[in-house]
Amino acid sequence: MESDDDLALPPALAAIAALGFGPAPDDAEAADADPGEDPHPTVDFEAFEEFLDPEDATDWFRIWTNNPEAEADQFRIFGQTTSGGYAAFWLVREDAALPEQPIVFLGPEGETGVVACDLSAFLWLVADGSGPYEAVEHPTRRSQPHQEFTAIAVKHATGERMTAREVVAAARDEFPDFEDTMAELSR
Structure with missing residues (x-):
């Protein structure tokens, strides 16, 4: 088990987690919604208060890849979608600090993508x-600036x-090969 300090999010992610995205609409609400009605479409994401414990991450990753030998030590998972997809830092840059690592999405149905x-x-x-999720599944989504998250970014x-x-x-x-890298780990 890691110490609380090892599981602590960087301050910017902690600020996002504290603010939150609000509840995602269920399928019935989404089907009934007028697309022109909401100037700030819901984002399907919840940032955790701390990183997912590495042992729990490995247990999940082995199930996700269907590979009992897969290790999740290349990821620091910090949030999820309502359907169970995870967002994580991908620790691929040798000797780079955590905030300098890319962020990826690992979806519940095998969707993958580099997000940032x-x-x-x-x-x-x-x-x-x-x-x-939106970055992977809807990369050309219309900009909908969010004032509070913009303040965190600034x-x-x-x-x-x-x-x-x-x-x-x-x-x-x-990172054009991320999807292939994940496919190679899956069985």
Whole structure:
């Protein structure tokens, strides 16, 4: 078991977790909703208060990949969608600090994708009204800036402001093989 300090989120993610995205609509509500009605479409994401324990992450990853030998030590899981998909830092950059690692989405039905090149880019993605699921499944989603998340990004991000589309495009350009890497681990 890791100490509480090892499971603590970076301050920017802790701020997002404290603010929250609000409840995601259920399927019936989504079907009845007028697409022009809500200027801030719901983001299907809940940031955890701390990282998922590594042992729990490995248990989940083995089931997700259907590979009893798979290890999740390359991920630091920090949130989930209502359907059980996880968002995580992917620890692929050797000797880089956690906030400099890319962020990925691992969906409940095997969906995968790189969401952002690093934490700063992820903050701009969220500020633009998208979450990890939306970045993978709806990468061209219309910008819906969120005032409170924008304030968090302005305070914590080290990179230039980007739209969600720009964040996702940059991540896919830098890490084009993520999906193949996950497919190789799966059985």
